[in-house]
Amino acid sequence: MFKSIPLAIGIIIVATGLAQAACPSTVPGSTPEAIAANQQRIICLQEETRQGSQQRIYDMQLQTMQNNMRDLQLQRRLDSLPKFTPPPINPPVFKPN
Numbered sequence: 541m542f543k544s545i546p547l548a549i550g551i552i553i554v555a556t557g558l559a560q561a562a563c564p565s566t567v568p569g570s571t572p573e574a575i576a577a578n579q580q581r582i583i584c585l586q587e588e589t590r591q592g593s594q595q596r597i598y599d600m601q602l603q604t605m606q607n608n609m610r611d612l613q614l615q616r617r618l619d620s621l622p623k624f625t626p627p628p629i630n631p632p633v634f635k636p637n
Contacts, residue, residue, distance in 0.1 A: 562588060 563584035567577040 564581050567574040
């Protein structure tokens with residue numbers, strides 16, 4: 541468990557870095573060119589966010605399908621086990637002295 545936390549943090553850092561590397565950086569100023577460049581950057585970031593969200597949805601769906609498959613396999617294994625039938629219980633008979 542402790543090894544998975546740094547791995548998850550590393551993946552998040554890499555993914556964030558890739559998202560920032562794919563879109564242009566912020567252009568300072570209020571000229572029409574700077575505004576247009578920043579609008580393009582926002583559109584790029586929104587598209588990357590949409591793609592990331594879509595990927596997470598696919599991952600969740602895949603995980604759900606894998607869980608369902610595992611549950612079905614387990615259910616089949618349980619169904620294939622022989623049914624236990626308890627032996628009949630005969631209460632002891634007490635004879636009066």
